[in-house]
Structure formats: C-alpha cells, structure tokens
Amino acid sequence: MATVQPTPTSFWNDTGKTGITSWIFSTDHKRIGLLYFYSTFGFFLVGVLLGLLLRIELMAPGRTIMGPATYNATFTVHGVVMIFLFIIPGMPGAFGNLVMPIQIGARDVAFPRLNLFSWWLYAIGAVIVLTSLFTGGGPPDTGWTFYVPFSARTGTNVSLAVLGVFVIGFSSILTGINFVTTIHRLRAEGMTWGRLPLFVWSIYATAWVQVLATPILGITLVLIMAERILGAGLFDPGRGGDPVMYQHLFWIYSHPAVYIMILPAMGVISDVIPVFARKPIFGYKMIAFSSLAIAAAGSLVWGHHMYTSGMSDTAILVFSFLTFVVAIPSAIKVFNWVSTLYKGSISLEAPMLFALSFILLFSIGGLTGLILGAAATDIHVHDTHFVVGHFHYVMFGGAGFAFFSAMHYWLPKFYGRKYAEKPAVIAWAFMFTGFNILYFSMMVLGLKGMPRRYYDYLPEFAPLNLVSTIGSWILAVGLIIMLVNLFRGLFWGEPVGSNPWGGATLEWSIPTPPPTENFDQEPVVTHGPYDFTKAGVP
Amino acid sequence: MTHETTAHHIVSYKKLVMVWLGLLSLTGLTVWVAHHNVGIGHVWGSLAIACIKSGLVIAFFMHMKYEGRLLRWFLLLALAIVAIFIGFTFFDVLYR
Amino acid sequence: MNHAPHKDYGGAKLGMWLFLFTELLLFSGLFLLYATYLSRYPREFTAAGRDMHVGFGTLNTVILITSSLLAAMAVTAIQRNERRNVLLLLGGTILCAVTFLCNKYLEWSAEIGNGIYPGSPRLANGPPGESVFYSLYYITVGLHGLHVLVGATLLAVVAVRVKRGTVHAGDFVLLENGALYWHLVDLIWIFIFPLYYLIL
Numbered sequence: 025m026a027t028v029q030p031t032p033t034s035f036w037n038d039t040g041k042t043g044i045t046s047w048i049f050s051t052d053h054k055r056i057g058l059l060y061f062y063s064t065f066g067f068f069l070v071g072v073l074l075g076l077l078l079r080i081e082l083m084a085p086g087r088t089i090m091g092p093a094t095y096n097a098t099f100t101v102h103g104v105v106m107i108f109l110f111i112i113p114g115m116p117g118a119f120g121n122l123v124m125p126i127q128i129g130a131r132d133v134a135f136p137r138l139n140l141f142s143w144w145l146y147a148i149g150a151v152i153v154l155t156s157l158f159t160g161g162g163p164p165d166t167g168w169t170f171y172v173p174f175s176a177r178t179g180t181n182v183s184l185a186v187l188g189v190f191v192i193g194f195s196s197i198l199t200g201i202n203f204v205t206t207i208h209r210l211r212a213e214g215m216t217w218g219r220l221p222l223f224v225w226s227i228y229a230t231a232w233v234q235v236l237a238t239p240i241l242g243i244t245l246v247l248i249m250a251e252r253i254l255g256a257g258l259f260d261p262g263r264g265g266d267p268v269m270y271q272h273l274f275w276i277y278s279h280p281a282v283y284i285m286i287l288p289a290m291g292v293i294s295d296v297i298p299v300f301a302r303k304p305i306f307g308y309k310m311i312a313f314s315s316l317a318i319a320a321a322g323s324l325v326w327g328h329h330m331y332t333s334g335m336s337d338t339a340i341l342v343f344s345f346l347t348f349v350v351a352i353p354s355a356i357k358v359f360n361w362v363s364t365l366y367k368g369s370i371s372l373e374a375p376m377l378f379a380l381s382f383i384l385l386f387s388i389g390g391l392t393g394l395i396l397g398a399a400a401t402d403i404h405v406h407d408t409h410f411v412v413g414h415f416h417y418v419m420f421g422g423a424g425f426a427f428f429s430a431m432h433y434w435l436p437k438f439y440g441r442k443y444a445e446k447p448a449v450i451a452w453a454f455m456f457t458g459f460n461i462l463y464f465s466m467m468v469l470g471l472k473g474m475p476r477r478y479y480d481y482l483p484e485f486a487p488l489n490l491v492s493t494i495g496s497w498i499l500a501v502g503l504i505i506m507l508v509n510l511f512r513g514l515f516w517g518e519p520v521g522s523n524p525w526g527g528a529t530l531e532w533s534i535p536t537p538p539p540t541e542n543f544d545q546e547p548v549v550t551h552g553p554y555d556f557t558k559a560g561v562p
Numbered sequence: 563m564t565h566e567t568t569a570h571h572i573v574s575y576k577k578l579v580m581v582w583l584g585l586l587s588l589t590g591l592t593v594w595v596a597h598h599n600v601g602i603g604h605v606w607g608s609l610a611i612a613c614i615k616s617g618l619v620i621a622f623f624m625h626m627k628y629e630g631r632l633l634r635w636f637l638l639l640a641l642a643i644v645a646i647f648i649g650f651t652f653f654d655v656l657y658r
Numbered sequence: 659m660n661h662a663p664h665k666d667y668g669g670a671k672l673g674m675w676l677f678l679f680t681e682l683l684l685f686s687g688l689f690l691l692y693a694t695y696l697s698r699y700p701r702e703f704t705a706a707g708r709d710m711h712v713g714f715g716t717l718n719t720v721i722l723i724t725s726s727l728l729a730a731m732a733v734t735a736i737q738r739n740e741r742r743n744v745l746l747l748l749g750g751t752i753l754c755a756v757t758f759l760c761n762k763y764l765e766w767s768a769e770i771g772n773g774i775y776p777g778s779p780r781l782a783n784g785p786p787g788e789s790v791f792y793s794l795y796y797i798t799v800g801l802h803g804l805h806v807l808v809g810a811t812l813l814a815v816v817a818v819r820v821k822r823g824t825v826h827a828g829d830f831v832l833l834e835n836g837a838l839y840w841h842l843v844d845l846i847w848i849f850i851f852p853l854y855y856l857i858l
Contacts, residue, residue, distance in 0.1 A: 134669045201676040208632070209669040236643050239680045243687035247797070255777030256793035258691065264702075264786025269694060272651050273687055324646060327654065339654035572737045573730070582727040589719050589851075593712070596856035605696070608852035615848045623730040624841045625834075633675055640679040644686040648693055655694045 034440070034537040048144075051136035052540060054438060057121030059143050064114035067105050067150065072503065074102040079462070079496040082489050085481055095479035096165035097180070101157060103168030108189050109153065111423050112281060113146055115288035116199055116234070119430045120227045122438060124203065126531040126538060127221045129212025129547040134205040138198055145195035152188030156181040167477060169278070172259040172270045176251040183252050190245045193238045196284075200234025203227055212530075214549035221529045221553040222305065225312040226291025229319040233280045233287070237323065241277035244270070268333050275326035283322040285419060286386075287315055289426030290357055293379045295553075296433055297361050299527045300376035301368030304554040307360035314353035321350045331399050332406045340399045347397035354390055358383060374448035375525070378429035381456050385421025389414060392467065407477075410470025413463045421459060428455075428506065433525065435514055440537045442520045443513025447505055454502025461495025528552075528559035571628035581622045588615050667831050674835040678842045681805070685846050688798045692853060695790045702787025707857030709774070710795075714765040715855030718758050719847065725754030726844040729813070729837040739827040741820065748817040751840065755810035762803055795854050802846055809840045 035054045047055055078098055081088045090098065125133055133139050157163040160181030166174055175182050207228045211220075220228075247270070250256040257263035259270045298305040305311065327335060327343030361383055370376070392414040395401050405411065436442040465488045470476075474485045481489065523532040530549070534542060551558035592611040595604055621627040626634065696703050732747035773780035776796050781789040816836040819825040825832050 134666065135673060138673075197677075197680050201673050201680070204676055205669050205673045208672060209666055235676050235680055236640065236683055239683035240647065240687045243684050246801070247687075247691075250776070250793070250797055254793075254796075256797060257777065257782075257789050258793050258797075262786075263782065264695070264699060264788075264790040266694070266698075268654070269651075269691060272654065273690070276647050276651075276687075323643065324650065327650070330654075334658075335654045336657035338657035342650070342653045570737060573734055575731055575734060578727055578730050578734065582723065585723045586720065589716065589723065592852055592856060593716055596852070596858050605853075605857065608856055609849075612849050612852050616845045619726060619841055619845055619848070623726055623844075624838055625733075633672065636672075636675060636679070640682060644682065644689075647683075647686060648690045651690055651694060652697075655697055 033539060034535070035540045036537055038540040049140070051132070051140050053121045053125050053132050053136065053139060054538060054540075056139050056143050057118055057123075058438070060113060060117030060121060060146070061119075063143075063147065063150070064110050064118060067109040068114070071102055071106040071110055072500070074098050074105065076496055076500060078102060079493040081479055082481070083493040084490070085483050085486055087479070090479070092479045093165065096167075096477070097163040099477060100164050100167050104153060104164070104185065104189065106419075107168055107281075107285075108192050109150055111285040111419060112196060113192065113199070115285070115292075115423065115427060115430070116196075116203065116227060116230055117143070117146070119223075119292065119427075119434060120199070120203060120230075120288060123434055123531055124224055124227050125206060125210070126534065126542050127224050127529050127553075128207060128210060129215050129530050129543065129549060130206065130210035131542055133202050134209055135202050139202055142195040142198035142202070145191055145198065149188045149191030149193075149195060152191060153185055154188075156184035156188060160184060169274060170245075170248055171274075172248070172251065172267050175248055176259065183249050186245045186248050190242055193241050193245070196234050197238045197242075200231040200238070203231035204235060207231075212543075212547045212549055214547075216549075218309070219549055219552050220312070221291075222294035222308070222311050222315075223288070223291035223529075226287045226294070226315045229315040230284050230287045233284050233319050233323070237277045237280035237284075240273060241281070244273040244277065247273070268330065268335060271330050271333055272326070275329045279326040279329065280319075280323045282415075282418070283318055285423045287318060289382070289423040290315065292426045292430045292433070293361060293382050294357070295527075295529065296375050296379040296429055297364050298554045299525050300373060300379070301365050301370050302526075302556065303364055303368040304552070304556070305360070306363035306366075307356070308552070308554070310356050311360050314356045317353035318350065321346065321353065325350055325397075328397050328402070331402045344397060344399045348394065351390065351394060351397075358387055358390075372449075373432075373445060373525075374443070374452060375429045375433035377449060377452045377456075378425050378432065381452070382422060382425045382429065385417050385425060385459070389417030389419075389422055392417065405470055407475055408470035409466040409474045409476055412476050413465075413467030413470060416463045416466070421463070425455075428452075431510060434531075435510070436520050436524060436536075437531060438537050439514040440519055441514055441517040442524060443510045443517055447509040451502045451506035451509060454505060455499055456502075458495050458498030458500070458502055462492050462499055463495075465489070465492035465495065523561060526556070526561040528554055528556050528561060532561075533559075571625065573622060573625065573628075577622065581618050584618055585615055588618075665829070670831045670835065671838075674838050678838060681842055681846075685798070685801070688794065688801070689849065689853075692794055692798070695787065695794065696857075699785075699787025699790065702785045703791050703857055705785075706788045706791040707854065710855045711765055711768065712855050714761055715851055718761050719851045721754050721758050721761070722844045722847050725751045725758070726841050728754065729840045733830070733834055733837050736820070736825070736827055736830045736833055741826075744820050744833070745817060748813055748820070751813055752810050752817070755806050755813075758806055759803060762799070798850060799854070802843070802850060805843045805846070809836075809843045812836050812839060 035052055047059060050056065077089070078095070081090050081095055121133070121139065125131070161179040162181060164180045164182045164185045165178060166182060170182065170186060207224060247256070247258060251259060257265050259265040259267045261267065294305060294311055325343055325347045327339050328347045331340050392410070396405065396411065396414060432443065432448060469485055469488050469492070472485065474481055520536060522534065522536045525532070528551070530547060533547070588611055592608050595607050595611070620637070626637065728747045728750040732744050732751065735743040735747055769775070774792055776793045781792055813836050816825060816833050819832060
C-alpha cells in the first residue's frame, strides 16, 4: 500500500456489500472468526437448552417430563453439540481466528481460503449432525462417546451423526494446520517466540493437538460406520474383536481433545489477567512452556478413562501415574496466574471476574480430576454424577467461563462498542452462583453413589437433585442477562477507543474496529506482550 | 516475517533412479525373507525393511534430506506420536 | 487493497507436511488395531495371510514404487523447466495409479468370489482371528485405495495446470505438494504390503 490512509476502512464495510454472501464467502480471518463465533455460540445455546431439559427431568425421581429413551437421546445430543459443535471449534475457530493473526502482526492466516473451507466443513458437518436427529431411527442414544457394542447395534441414526462428527473433525484438522503454519511463517518482524502473547502460545499448542490427535478420531468414526454398515466385527468379541480397543482409539483422540478445549481457554486467562492486574505476567516462559507440556503429556493419558473397562492392571498403573504428571504443568499455570495478581492493581471488570472465577472453577475441576485419575478412588466414583460434576467444572467452569471472558474482552474491539459494566457484573454473579449450586451438588450426589446417564434415581437423592436443578435456573438467568447486555452493548452501546482496557498486545495498537488489512504497515515489534510501560499504556 | 531463504535443491534423475533400484531390491528381499523364514519372528524383519524403504522414499523422493531442521523435527514428532499411541496401548494388550 | 496474492513457498510446504502427518496418524489407528490383534491371534493371522495373493501384492508394490519415482522425477523435470517431460512423467504416474486400482479390483473380485469379505458367512464361521484379519485388510486397503484415487485426481489437476502454464519452473509448489501426497500413498503401501501379504 503506497498511500497512507489516515482512517482505514474497518473490516465491517470494506467490500461495500452487506449481504450474507459477503460473510460466508469471505476469506478475511475476522469475518471467518465471527462466523465461527455465531455458529458455535448458537450451538452452545442449543446445548444449554438441552441441558436445562435434562435437569428438569432429574428434578424429581421417576418420569418428570421425558421417558428413558428421550432422556438417552437428549444427553447424547447435549454432549455431541457441546463438545463437537461448541467447545472444540469454538475457541480456536472464533477467538483464534479473530485475534491470533493480529496478535502476531500478520495480515491474515497462512491459508485464508483453507480457513474459509474449514468453516464450511464445520457448517456442513453441523447440518449432517442436525439431520441425523430427525431422520432414520431418530437421534443417537449412545452418549457422545459412541461406545461399542451399543453404538454398533442400536437402531438409532448413529451412522449419520458419526459422519457429521467426522466432517467436523476434518474441519478441526484444517484449522490446526493453518494455525501452526501461520504462527511459524507470518510473525511480524521482532515478534520472536519469546514475545508471542500467551494466547498465541496456547493456540499453537492446541493446533498441534488438533493436527496429531484428530485423525485418530476420524479413523475411529470410520470404524463405527464399518461396524454398522459392513458388519466388520472388529470390535465384536463373538468374531475375535475387542470392544476395549474401541475405547483405546476413542480416548487416544478424546483425551487430547479436552486439551483442545482447555488450552485456548488458559491462553485467554493468561492474556486477561496481566491487563486487569496492571502487572506483567509472572513466569511468562513457564506458562508458554506449560502449554506445550500439557499438549504433550495430555496425549499420554487416555487410558485413565478406562480403569473399569477391563484394561490390564499394568496399563492402569502407567496411565494413572501419567495422569498425575499432567497436573504439574496445569498447576504451574495456576500458580503463575495467582503470582501475577500478587500486589497488582486489580480492576474487577467483567472479563477479569470471569477470568478469576476460571482460576477457582478450573482448580476445583482439576483437583477432582486427580480423584478420578487415581485408580483406587476412580473405581468407586466411575460413571457417577461425580464425573459429570468434575468435567462440567473443567469444561464449563473452565473453557466456558474463559469463553465468556474472551467475549467481554475482545468482542468490543471488533464491534467498536461496549456493553454496560454493571449488568455484566450482575450476570457474572448469577452465573457463578448458579454454576456452583448446579455442579457441586452433582459431585456430592456422585460421591453418594448416584450413577450418571439414568433418567431415574432412588428417592434419597431427591433433595440434592432439586437443588442442582434450581442452580441450573439461576445459571440460565445469569446467561440471559449476560447475552442481552453483551449484544445490546455491541450493537447500540457506547463506542470504545482502540485500547479500552490498556492492553499491550498488538491487537490494541490498531484502530477499532480493525481495518481489513489489520496493520497499515507491517509492524515492528520491540517489546514483550505484557510490557505495559514500553507499550505506552498507563 | 521470518522467511529463511528456501534453496530449491534439484535431485538428479540418476539419483532418483538409483533410489528406485534400491527400493525394488528391498522389495525383492522382503518377499524372499518372508518365504524363507516361516514364523512370526519375520514380522520384525519385514517391518525393518519397510522402515528402510520408507526412509529412502522420505529422504530422496520427498526431499527431506534437503529440507531444513524444522521439518525434520516435525516429522520426528509425528513418528514419535505414532509410536507412543501404538506402544502405550500395549501396556494394556500385553499384560491383560 | 491490491496486494499481490501472498506466496509463501516454505509455508505451503509446511502446511502440506502437516497434512501428511494427519494422514499418517489416520492410518496409524488401523496399524494400531493390526498390531494388537496380531499379538492376540498370531496363528490365525498367519493362516489368513497365506491365502492372500502375494503375486498381486508384489506387482502392486512395484507399480507404486515406480509411480513414486515418476512423480519425483516430475518435480526434478519442472525445476529444469522441461515441461514436456513433466507431462509425460505425470501421465506415467497416473497410469500406474490406474493399473494399481485395476489390479486391486481383480484381486478383490477373486477374494469376494471365494466368500472372503467383511461379515461373510465363511468368515463368520471361521476362527475369530481370521475375520478380524480380513476386516482390517479390507478397511485398510480400501482406505488406501481411496487415497490412490484422490492422489491420482490431484496429480491430474496439477498436470492440467502445468499444461496451461500456471504451474511452472518459477512456481511449482502445487506440483511438489501433489507429489508429496503421492509419496505418502506409496509410504503407506510399503507398510501394508509386508503386514498383510507377507505374513506367511
């Protein structure tokens, strides 16, 4: 660009067109990021609705609003939608796309057309999954894990749902390839590896997991289809197969997949906390390194989902030990975040509140994970509501709350307008309270012996189940307040400048909303991502 | 931008044909071994030969010999992951 | 906004290699199953392997190795700006791919004619390990065959681009990446061949 434009056009009105085609065929990473945001967040709301229905069913013993078959289908679809259609594509697809290229000083990702293609694959996969609910034998009822032998035999529409997930997995792989290449090739001058924002580090680690683990999910899903359509019998003990091998294959992907869900969330927290504590991050190198360590160690622990599946004792020992190893890099992160807060000038605005609650909720989720990682205790709580509580603490309290933090932190940058602060804090308070009532009760129920995935339970579990359901309503109220406030603010709220929070990473150095080209000239980076003094922010 | 200059190395026809001849003779060898060493032990032998063959293909046909260090490390990482996925499963399979 | 389209040779190749890793991992899931079931049913696997057509397998191995050579030579040819040779070599590669698939068709027809296919009554009544061996064989080789088809199509597209002159000595990353994909197809076969045909 030869001429210097004083006010570059924002990416919202660069083409002069406003129709849907200017979005769904755009190769601009910001537009694709928003496509991902709205599609994944839409599915999040679908998942929330299904979750609320599940809680209403469990409000009282016996049939409340649905029968056992409907209940099975509902929790399966809740899981599939939340995991494959929201959390896994959500954070890398939405915020990875929106923010990461700007944070490294690039104009776009390495393969913009491939980026658009992966959103399309996501959309196509989502449509296939949705189709599977209303065609064939009806919605799948296997649980999101599609365990054989049931998934090979049930009359519901498992094959189509599995095909949809396969396509979405392909989309995830392409995003991973794109991001690894982008971070290697397109960093601006002076953007050394030691100056990468920690969100970029976490996206980098995530992208590697997407590249190396997702293909295993692909082949696993192909094998389910082979079981169902060809009658391959690879997991059928009657013909020499071994159902436990299915679980191995499934968890070889799906355990690393929980790190696809949590790593970008940790990146968001690492970016938000220093900005709102007005202090450079403590232990930058260790946090960056621990992202890679989590990605690596997280690929070695899949067996801890299978302690009660008939795996060998040696394997239980090995996988249990390795599970405890993963706790180390996770704890490194938590300690460093807390140390960053120490003697900081903390401002408790909405993104920070969500980030702080992330630390607490993730710690609870992580520590209860150790109870499950130890084989001796796991035998007792395996397949109980304790597990349900545990992973909702990690996935919702962790990844979900980080997603909300990112929404409050970054979306104003892309819309140029901001939500109102007070309702945001009220919404957070509702959500945080409701969340803990909802899921802590579940963990207690699990310890008392209530199994998961049953639509009915013994009368002695009734009081806590009622409490849990009431918690889900409080959470839902908070969610509604948050959404109304956030989106009203983004469209009609008060305009914000280029750096509303006083961040030092590159995205805050460009106009709001960002221009199509992101940077007028290719930036030259001279300071670290959390060096507030050198970035010139107060 | 962090562009290292990518020198385009041209591999001569002659070298490629030599590699091809090597691959063909290894194929012959693996068939011969399979017919003359009955039993399960030769699986390891066949796999070793297959590894040498793929090493040749990767190094010369796929130009890995002339690539930078980054790609080599990545390849190593991918192979290590494959080995771990298969190897760790055997903690279960072997001791059940 | 008239930026020249972003060309990053190293980036494109890095992306391709990452994609090849995902393909490798995809097949490694099947090799994982093979390894575990081989350790459980060594005798049945050997017995089943004896019924495989070693002739077809060896022939196809030679064909694929040769096609890989031709693809590698095509990359050399384009760097030397010998366009006619590039087209000939790519044509040869695609011809090899077609021959490979024809052989596969003949081989599978013979096997299916003998009552060997996933879920067939013969396998259902045979020893358990044998059914696993053949199911794995059909899925692995079928998936590989799909990759042969995709690779050949990809190379055909590249050949058209070479003919039109959009892929040339100054910009041949598409050809190089196409060839890389083709070599991967060859690599997978290098492992399939001894594991399924030479378990005697």
